[in-house]
Amino acid sequence: MLKIRKFAAIDIGSNAIRLLINNVIEYDFKDTQFKKSSLVRVPVRLGQDSFTVGEISKQNCERMIDAMKSFKLLMKVHGVEKYMACATSAMREANNGNELVETIKKKSGIEIEIIDGKKEAAIIASTDLHTLIEKDKTYLYIDVGGGSTEFTIFSDSKIVASKSYKIGTVRLLNEMISAETWKDIEKWIKNHSKKYKSIEIIGSGGNINKLFKMSGRKPGEPLSYIYLNAQYQFLQEMSYEDRISELGLNPDRADVIIPASRIYLNASKWSGAKKIHVPKIGLSDGIIKLLYNTEKEKNMPLIQ
Numbered sequence: 001m002l003k004i005r006k007f008a009a010i011d012i013g014s015n016a017i018r019l020l021i022n023n024v025i026e027y028d029f030k031d032t033q034f035k036k037s038s039l040v041r042v043p044v045r046l047g048q049d050s051f052t053v054g055e056i057s058k059q060n061c062e063r064m065i066d067a068m069k070s071f072k073l074l075m076k077v078h079g080v081e082k083y084m085a086c087a088t089s090a091m092r093e094a095n096n097g098n099e100l101v102e103t104i105k106k107k108s109g110i111e112i113e114i115i116d117g118k119k120e121a122a123i124i125a126s127t128d129l130h131t132l133i134e135k136d137k138t139y140l141y142i143d144v145g146g147g148s149t150e151f152t153i154f155s156d157s158k159i160v161a162s163k164s165y166k167i168g169t170v171r172l173l174n175e176m177i178s179a180e181t182w183k184d185i186e187k188w189i190k191n192h193s194k195k196y197k198s199i200e201i202i203g204s205g206g207n208i209n210k211l212f213k214m215s216g217r218k219p220g221e222p223l224s225y226i227y228l229n230a231q232y233q234f235l236q237e238m239s240y241e242d243r244i245s246e247l248g249l250n251p252d253r254a255d256v257i258i259p260a261s262r263i264y265l266n267a268s269k270w271s272g273a274k275k276i277h278v279p280k281i282g283l284s285d286g287i288i289k290l291l292y293n294t295e296k297e298k299n300m301p302l303i304q
Contacts, residue, residue, distance in 0.1 A: 001028045006037065008075050009287035010068075010085035012112065014047030014146025014170050015256055016206070017064070019071045020284035021078050024292050034288060037078065042067050043252035046090035047146040047170035055095040064100065068108035082295060084287045085112040088120055089147030089168065117164025121150040123286035124204065125159070132279050133157050138196040140189065140271050143282070144205040144260045146170035151185070151267070153192050154202075161192045169207065172259035182266070189270040201268060201276040207260030210253060212278040222275040225268045232261040 003026040011018045021038040044064060049057045056064070068085075075083055091097040091114050101112045115123070124143055133139055133154050141152040147168040153161040165185055167177050193199050200222070211231060215223060235243065235258050243254040264276060 002026060005292075006078055006080045007288050007291045008071075008078070008080040008083035009284040009291070010071060010083065010110070010112075011282070011284045011287070012046070012064075012085065012087035012091060013283075014050070014088065014090035014148075014168055015043070015045055015252060016146075017042045017044050017046075017067055018284055019074060020288065021075065021080060022288045024288075032292075034285075034292075038074070039284075040071070040074065043250070045146070045170065045252060046094070047168070048174070050090040050094040050097075051147060051171055051176055052174055054093075056091075056097070056100055061096075061100055061103070065104055065107050068104050068110040068112075072108050072110055082291050084291055085110055086120070086123070086283065086287060087112050087114045088145060088283070089117070089166070090170075092116065093147070117148050117150055118162070120148075120283060121152060121162055121164065123290055124150070124281065124283055125152070125286070132202065132277065138193075138199045139202050139277075140193060140199055140267060140273060141202045142204070142264060142267055144169065144203070144207060144263050146256065149263055151189065155196065163188055167263065169256035169259045169263075172262070173255055186266070186270050189267060193271040199271050199273050201264070201271070201273045203264055203276050203278050204282050205260065206253065206282075207257045208264060208276070208278050209280060210249070210257060211261065214247070222277045225265070225274050225276070228261060228268070228276060229265055232258070232265060235261065 005024045007022050007024055009020045019040040023035045023037045025033040025035065044060055044067065046056055046060060049055060049060055097114060101114065105111055135157050139154040141154060143150040145168045147170060148164055149167050150164045152159055167181055167185065171177055212223060215227060240254055243249045244251055249257065
């Protein structure tokens with residue numbers, strides 16, 4: 001006997017907005033399965049507004065409202081029972097972020113929670129990340145976004161250190177990252193990785209997923225530092241137009257993929273990591289798991 005439920009996650013990032021709808025399949029005698037039913041990605045680059053002028057432009061406000069109205073209808077058609085919408089650094093730093101949240105709620109009915117870097121990292125950690133982490137290994141988990149990057153050290157299957165930095169692909173494109181910020185990140189990574197004999201990286205985010213797909217590797221196989229560095233040099237030598245026409249990258253991916261690669265390469269160099277694991281996890285996946293587990297706990301019978 002099985003039961004199929006539907007949950008949705010809305011991830012309002014600095015480079016794009018995503019709606020993920022998952023089928024959650026419950027069995028009597030098997031583990032619950034989470035399977036993607038639909039993924040819609042809208043390239044609204046909120047970070048370009050927020051990080052450069054301090055607020056979301058009127059045009060992008062309208063695009064966001066339209067996107068949320070569309071997402072509301074799509075969730076209704078799919079029969080979604082519960083959703084959660086989270087906004088990260090771009091909305092967090094925009095002067096009109098809270099005002100836009102209220103406008104969207106009035107016009108679309110979608111309620112958005114603006115979360116900080118710590119909560120973002122915690123939600124992502126609620127995915128199946130623990131199943132990928134081997135007890136006798138140490139990992140540096142890196143989630144690269146448009147406005148911020150989360151770094152987490154796992155050792156003996158436990159979080160031993162975590163830090164969020166205001167460094168992301170959109171900020172780097174706009175040359176908004178100082179040498180001091182890079183030095184702070186280098187110091188943090190070196191200080192927290194030097195006591196471990198070896199360390200491996202787990203990467204998440206749209207850019208590292210695209211780099212993995214371009215590599216042709218099978219799921220579960222890690223990328224090497226050598227490969228990533230070679231790919232970084234290759235992409236840099238190509239024009240933005242050639243990355244779109246020859247490699248088939250989306251216009252809003254063809255520029256940010258280079259600064260994302262730079263973050264991963266620097267983190268690899270400073271930590272001494274030679275392998276980069278790329279599981280398909282992210283904020284949207286974490287939201288789905290969080291929603292389901294919260295609902296499950298609500299419905300558990302009380303112990304007398």
